[in-house]
Every structure is written in structure tokens, then in C-alpha cells.
Amino acid sequence: MSDIPQRQAYGQALADYGDKNQDVVVLDADVSTSTLTSYFAARHPERFFNLGVTEASMVDVGVGMALIGKTPFVNTFAALLTLRACEQIRTCVSYANTRVKLIGGYSGVSDYKDGPTHFATNDVAVMRSLPNIAVLSPADNREAAALVPLVAEWDSPVYMRISRAVVPDVFDASYEPRIGKGVVLRDGDDVALLATGSMVARCISASARLAERGIDAAVVAFSTIKPLDGDLVNATARKTGALVTAEEHTVMGGFGSAVVEVLARLGPVPVEMVGLADTFAETGPDPETLMDAWGLSVEDIVRAAVMVLGRKSHRSNR
């Protein structure tokens, strides 16, 4: 599946799911050929609503549909959805607890060619702070597609971020994601790499490089950032004693922050966070090169693992 972008896997899965669930309605803000809700539009035109560049109103229209019992998937670029329509989401989705499914396309820096105005690098931080909303970030196409029915059937609002890019396959065909549950992809005793979204595949690559250096790194994927699988975070921390978090997002308030919030309560271990620093990054030639240039490379993960192992051994030697 990794030959198609994640947005395409999502768009096709949504159209397919629309065959099975007649309550699904899809809204988009003039970017359906980008988010690829155009597949749903072509197959279910009577349940597709293109509302033009009215992001804030679009969220409220979705709210109205949810109040009548429909399951609205509200789509646009993640930055527009979570920032321009933030108050609509806060008041009418989060506070009013309406079953609106917010899908943020072009997440992270995946819209490499359009540059920082179009990047969504704090969407998780914003959405994670809103009560009632589950926050999801699938690692690959299979997971993105498999989450569509779960998102629809989840009995409260959901925010799911979807990459514009082609992301490497992580899961095999037997994998069935569950909202609220992380999954161990590779066992390891020395250090654990905890990742979400596009960084899961990069952590798998990093674990191989670490193995070459004799470092046994676990890889744990979290497609649900909220409600975070705190039990798995805690068990992993207890087992390895050192964690690296990795996300295509700022390190301020995102997935890594969620992990350390759990650890602060249940018992801290050394943590290094891989993500964007306090920056907008820049336009790039392709997503991979851009991520590599701005602190999200496999080598950045390896370096963080080595560093956190140093802190771990320093701690145990005290």
C-alpha cells in the first residue's frame, strides 16, 4: 500500500465505508481533491457537501448534522481545521460533545511544497487540550483506512490527522487498530522508541541502526494520542528505563508531552523528545528531505536514543 499517499488510503476507505454506513456525511472546504474526500463525493454525491472556504462555518454545519444523528466527517487541511475553526471546535464540538469527526489533512510538514503557512505542527497540542475529543495519528495507510470505521463508530468527537505524503508500511494485514491502545512493534530492553504517525516507520529504521550498535531498542506505536494508552507507556518505561518520543509535530504539547505527563504521575524515567523544535521549519523539495533537515530524521532518533541511554546509565550509576 505504500505506493499511494496516506490521504489516498483515507479517501478510498471513507468512500468504501460510506457504502456500509448510510449515516456518514462528508464535508469539505474546497480541498476535496487534496484531502481526497473526492472519492466519497463521486460515489455518494447526495451525502457530500463542499462548503467552500468557510472552515469555521463548516464545523458548525457538521455540528448541526451530528445533532440530527448523522456522522459527519469534516475535512480540510489540519492547520485550517484546528486553528481557524478552533473556537467552533472548542464550543460546539468539544464542549457540546457532538459526534463530529474532524479529519485534518496535510498534517505535519507533509505539504512540503506549500511551506509553513500550510504545515500543521501544533494541531495535536491544540486538539489534545480539548475535553471529549479523541486525537488520532495513524502510522501508515493500512492503519488510516482501518481507523475510518472506528472513528465513525466512536461515541464522541474525534480528531484524526492524515499525512499528504506516502508513508512506509508499518503494519501487516492482520493488524486491527483499537482507539486508545498502543502496540509494541519490536521488543527491546535497553530503550524504547515511542512514536506516532509518520515517525513510527522512522523509529523502526532507527531500531535497526541501534541494533547494529548493540542497543536493543523497543518500538511502540501509538495511533491514539488521546486517550493515551498510559498503561503501555508506563509498562514500557518500567521495562526499559529510558524513552524516546517521536512525532511530526512540535515537541511542545504534542505526543511527547502526553507521554511525559503520564510518566510525571507514574514515575519519571529519562526521556528525549524528537520533533520540531520551537520553529515553523521551511518549504522543502519533498517530505522526507524536509523532515531530515528539521530534526525528524532516523539519525535524530538514533542520537536521541544514545543520549537517553547515557542519562539512564548515569542515573543507575549514582
Added chain:
Amino acid sequence: MHIHDFGLLKEIQEQAAHIRRDVLDMVYRRQAGHLGGSYSAAEILASLYFHHLKIDPSNPTLPDRDRFILSKGHAAAALYSALARRGFFPLEELATWGKLGSRLQGHPDRIKTPGVEMSSGFLGHGLSIAVGMALAQRLCKERFHIYVLMSDGDMQSGVAWEGALTASKYCISEATVIMDFNDVQLDGPGHEIMPLEPLREKWRSFGFSVIEIHGHNILQCLDALDMALDIHSQPTVIIAHTTKGKGVSFMENTAKWHGAVPSEQQYIQAKSELSGVKE
């Protein structure tokens, strides 16, 4: 036309007077709330809740019930009074407004309060939500009508006009917008803070059918609500020209009474003036 239905008109007028008295007591007791915008909406709310809306307080979740959204959520006290008097919850519960554990929040909360269809507070949301309800209804078998009460403050927000664009695109005639146009807002006269005029022309240019009424005239409220149901080719807005603080002399047309709390002396005077409105 309701012109000969004197009993009905009198009943609604009495309910509007009850709403005003309830709101005065609620705001004074709580030492917080919004009198001015509650009073400008009293006849509109009474016309809806005591005649026009197809609702059943004993079955508040019937799928084919009419929906009412108070987009101007700061008139929460007036809505709570109407809901209690219509039988959605006990009248005595109005005294709990704003207390810890109360089902009555500062602004409407659809989760906590029976009969509240949608939470509201910040202005601008109601029209787009009503459009969403109308579009969803087209995919359902149930038939109902949606009402949204907007303020002039609502119509200063960009999101409200985005909703108007969408209502027009989809010819939303399943929803009626009622605009409580009292021309006074928190900081001063609406026409000074952010002018909306020419308002009729704005709505028309957005594709709406416009009905203008005197919003404290119950006969006009009822007739306009009926007229709107007969317009199927385009969305309809009822511009209800109203008086902020209507019914209490010293509150009328005064921005201060958007959110002020009366002193004891003012409370006594207001109570006295409102008791005279009864018949």
C-alpha cells in the same frame, strides 16, 4: 393569521411577562446575567415556546420535534424561564441558575439542561448549525422545522455570514432565522460599534427572503413565523426590530443593561414596572 385569536395573544403576552419577571429574579438572585438581551427576546421566545414550536416536554427527544437554537446564548435566563414554564423542568429549578451542580449553566448547555437543543455562548454559531440540521433532515424521514434566534452581535461575526452563504447555496427553507435586532450591544449602540445597515439589503443579497416585524408585537411574531413556513424557494430571515431591556424604563435602549445587575432599589422598581405589564 392570528388576529382574531385574542385568547392566544393574551396567553403569549402573559408568558412574555412571566419570562421578564423570572429573568429579573434570576439575575438579581445570582448577581449576574443578561437582562437587556433577554427582554428584547421575550415576545419572540414566548411566541415560539407557547404556540409555534412543535415540541413535547414529556418527550423532549422525539425525532420529529421542531428544533430551536438560541444563538444569542446570553439570553439564557429567558430561555430557561420559557423551558421551565413550558414544562421541561421544574420552575423552582430557575433558582439554582449558576450554582455549583446546577443544570442551568451561565450560558445554555445541551448536555445538562432538558430542552436545550444546542449549547451556545460565543456569538455567530447558530445559523450554520441550523443549516447543518436542515441538510441532515433532507437525509432523514422525519420532518421538522428549525428556528435560530440570532442577535445583531451574532451578525457582526464572520462565521454567521459564512452560514448565510451556505444557507443560500442549499436553499435552506427548513430553517427560519429570527434576528432580535435591538441595536444595542455590550459596549454601546450597535450602529456605532459596528453598523449592520443596510441590513435588509444585506440579507436579500445573500439570497434570503426578508420579513420585518416589530418584535414585541405578538401578532406580528406569530404571523411572521407562519409566513416563513410557506416560503420554500429560499431561506427566510425575520428581522424583529426590538428594544433592548424592553419593559423596564431605565433599562431600555441602554448598553449598560446588557450585563448589569440591578441594585436593590432598581430591582424593586423593575419588579413594579414589570408587574404592570401583566395584562
